[in-house]
Amino acid sequence: MNERDSEGVGALLRSKGYVLVADEAEADIILINTCSIRGLAEEKAIGKADHLLRARREGKGAKFVGILGCMAQNRGAELLERLPDLDLIVGTQRLRHIPDYLSQRLAAPTPVAYVDTAHEEGFEDALPGRDDGRQVSAYVSIQQGCDMKCAYCVVPKTRGPERSRSPESILAEVRALAENGTREVTLLGQIVNQYGRGRFRTEGGISPFVRLLRSVAEVPGIERIRYTACHPIGYRPDLVAAHAEIPQLCAQVHLPFQSGSDKILRAMGRPYLAERIRRLAAALRASRKGMTLSTDVIVGFPGETDADFALTEAMFSEIGFEQAFLFKYSMRPGTPAEPLGDTVPVDVKEARLFRLQQQLAMQSTTGNLRQVGTVQRVLVDGPNRKGGRLAGRTENERRVIFDGDLSLVGQFVDVDIARAGETYLDGKLARTKSI
Ligand code: SF4
Structure with a gap:
């Protein structure tokens, strides 16, 4: 969602004559679109803004620094206690007003930040556009x-x-x-x-x-x-x-189960039992040949015991998720769970997370290895990050790297899979067609 919002704000600003630069060091204006889902995400964004504002005080870097998105919405003007020199704080529903705030601020610089975290009726139908x-x-x-x-x-x-x-x-x-x-x-x-x-x-x-x-x-x-x-x-x-x-x-579905313990699901306010996840996983797999499943899991929610975690671990391996977002619980101020505190020690959370990560690595590798010898239909995204090859994705979101001409970017191609690792498939353009 944040990527889409950033894209929209970028397109909006370009339509007003601003230019996107490839290197942050060349930017006059830097707007940081933020996430609040975990404490670490907020601290990273604050650290980044603080670094930019310190540089500005020394006469270096961007002349204008703003914070957008979820953290702006969540903390609003309170952010000025940590970052008093910020120019702009704009919440999730007011992004389309950024060009106005920028032009006002650039025309008449003031030491007071613009803060706008208002609710905007109907904004879901009036999102910023996209590039042509x-x-x-x-x-x-x-x-x-x-x-x-x-x-x-x-x-x-x-x-x-x-x-x-x-x-x-x-x-x-x-x-x-x-x-x-x-x-x-x-x-x-x-x-x-x-x-x-x-x-x-x-x-x-x-x-x-x-x-x-x-x-x-x-x-x-x-x-x-x-x-x-x-x-x-x-x-x-x-x-x-x-x-x-x-x-x-x-043929790829996200089924975020969060915990395999009914007790923890109830405490999390998730209105289903672990058994329902098992049934859903089976039904989704049966609905489509080659269906793969991904999930989200939080370890260390307040009150999670070793026995609760064992249920999570068992479900994670039993269903055989091949992709997953795995998190240590991070208490967020203002959430219903805040009064429960953060009761599971950090080292216990880390040990549980590590076990799931190991299990995920095994399940992803096994799933990828099963593709060796098959022909996969791949949508070509662009050049691979290293090595002068191309990269694309199968419909199961598996990343495929192969040799090919840049003219293939944006096309579907068939790739013969010859090798696989935990996070990729490796192959060559196929002579036969994928099925
Ligand atoms: S469904 Fe639950 S986890 Fe997902 S966005 Fe809503 S409150 Fe958050």
Whole structure:
């Protein structure tokens, strides 16, 4: 979501004549789009801004420094206690006003920061645009905010209540992207598989989200559809069935289970039992050949015992997730879990995290090794970071590196997989077609 917001702000500023520079050292204006999901993310952003502002006091670097996004929304003017020289603090719903604030501030410099964390009605339908250049793969925001109350999560505070865009406005954006060469879209929302809740009705057992997926799949040129972030309660039978019915939907699904202990799930405010995750995983796997699953897990939530963690570890390996975001619990001020404190010692959290990381490495490597000898259809992203080769992704989000000409960037190619590691597949352009 932040990447999409940053892209929108960048496009907006370029439309007003600002120029994006490749090197931060050349920038006159630096806007840091921030995340609040963990304490570490906030501290990193504050450290970065502090470094830039110190340099400015010495007459070096950027002349204008601002903080945007979730931390701006979460902490607002309180940030000035840590960063008194900041120029701009703009929350998640007011990003489209940044050019106005910049021009006012640049025209009449004042020592007082602009702080805007207001709620803006209807902003989900008025997001900043995007650049005109061709994007093979694009993010499309379809929903903002979240009405769930997961005890550890700051998102309802930083992104506000759930609001879904209209299908017409989403489809117009997808059609424009497809006409410009986009082949893959990722539909974004904080709880994306509950899209439309409270605004559009489920009809004949088909949810607004599944109706939207069907419509997006009908847009000529769109060959892959992904969606994130999800909640297990949003995987109802119609969505599971959609993976069998809509060929453009990728055979990769995010099923964030967070904990394998029902006691901890209840304390987290997650309205499902571990058994439901097992059933969902089986149903999703059965819906589509080659389906892979990813997840999120938090270790060290207050009250998590060794026995609770053992249940998490068992579920993680039993379901065989191949990708995962694994976190140590980080207490966030203002969340429902704040009064519970942070009771699990850091070394215990680290040991639990390490065990899951080891397990993940094994599961990812095993999954990747199974692809050796197959032909994979790959959407080519661009040059590989090192070594003059190309990189792309399979529909399961596996990264593939291979030799090829830059003219292939943005195209689908078939790659014969010859080798695999924990995070990649390695192959060569195939003579046979993928299936
Ligand atoms: S559903 Fe996701 S975004 Fe919403 S409160 Fe829970 S973890 Fe946060």
